[in-house]
Amino acid sequence: MAEGKNTQNPFKIKDCALAALATGKKSQNLKELDRNIEEVESGSLYYHFWGGLLQPRFDDPEYNNDFASWIRHTLHDKVLAERIGIINPTEYPNLEELRERLHDIVEERLDELQHLSWCKIDEQFHFITSQIVIFDTNKTIKKADDLTYVIPKMTLSSIFYHFIDSRRRTFGNIDDFSSWLYGFDGKYNDLIYLLSTIDPFFSSLTEIRFQLAHIVKNYFRGNK
Numbered sequence: 001m002a003e004g005k006n007t008q009n010p011f012k013i014k015d016c017a018l019a020a021l022a023t024g025k026k027s028q029n030l031k032e033l034d035r036n037i038e039e040v041e042s043g044s045l046y047y048h049f050w051g052g053l054l055q056p057r058f059d060d061p062e063y064n065n066d067f068a069s070w071i072r073h074t075l076h077d078k079v080l081a082e083r084i085g086i087i088n089p090t091e092y093p094n095l096e097e098l099r100e101r102l103h104d105i106v107e108e109r110l111d112e113l114q115h116l117s118w119c120k121i122d123e124q125f126h127f128i129t130s131q132i133v134i135f136d137t138n139k140t141i142k143k144a145d146d147l148t149y150v151i152p153k154m155t156l157s158s159i160f161y162h163f164i165d166s167r168r169r170t171f172g173n174i175d176d177f178s179s180w181l182y183g184f185d186g187k188y189n190d191l192i193y194l195l196s197t198i199d200p201f202f203s204s205l206t207e208i209r210f211q212l213a214h215i216v217k218n219y220f221r222g223n224k
Contacts (some may be wrong), residue, residue, distance in 0.1 A: 002090045010140040011180045015149065016161040018054055018130045020047065025127040029116045030075060033067070033125055040127050041096040046168075047130040049089045054160055064202060066091075067102065067136050075117045080109045086199050093173060107172070117144040132165060144181060144188055145220045152213045156205040163208055164200055175200070177212070191219045 025040055027033035036150040037045075042208055046068040063069040063085040072081030083105050119125075137158070153164075162176040169181045178195050181188040194215045198208060 009174075009183070010142045011137040011147075013137045013141070013158065014161055015137055015155055015158040016165065017133045017135075017157060018047065018051055020051070021129050021131060023127040023129050026124040027127075028109060028124050029118045030071070030077070030080075030106060030113070031116060033071075034103060034110065036125075036127055037067075037099060037103050037106065041129055042099065043129040043131070044103070044127045045095050045099055047128050049087075050160075051128070051163060051199075053131055053164065054121065054157060069127075074119045074123050074125070077117065083109070088175070089212070090167060090200050110170055132161075134161065143224070144184060144191075146197065147177065147216045148213075151216060154209065156209065159205050159209045159212070163198075163212070165199070177191070187202055191216070194219060206219040 003153050023040055023044055025036045025044075049064075052061065052064070052066065061069065063072065064082060065084065065087065067181065068081045068087075070087035071077050071084065079179075083104065087101065087105075089098050092101065105148075109193065139150075141147065151159075164175075166176040166179065167173045176194045181192050181195075195212070198211045198215070200208065202213070
């Protein structure tokens, strides 16, 4: 396979950090949580679904979003925690639709409960929002097969920016690698499909980087 070059522009490798900001909103029971979910800025939903990926963890979390984890371990509502825990935010085109789905699930559970569970004051759910800070690494690539050596060296926060955060920025809500590969006029559609099989939410950033590197390496090895 000829190496080929992107007919539009090179791939610019960037890095990022999430700056956490307090919203002042907090919840002591499920009804308060539901109200705050409706009112809080969308950046808070982003933080509580995605922010955990950038936090250093030494164990395998039971749930992949903060809402499910708090409901399970603080309110001790396993039923609701499991319903919210299986929400995959990548299935929603924007955060407002994700908000609506989350609200509907909590409302349904409120209708089922006869009594509200309250947590202690120091165990309240604190709504945090975030602002993404983007760093230019001054590194670029022009050839698609350059991804084979670039991806394994990328920081986890760079993987987050290009494979997770990109879904808010790209046409079709896809990762930056695939968006860039489309610029090769269909040459790498098979590779784009393979990248789409990686779960961007129910995997750690370390796992995502490994899968990206594995797919890209095998693809170019088999198409020389």
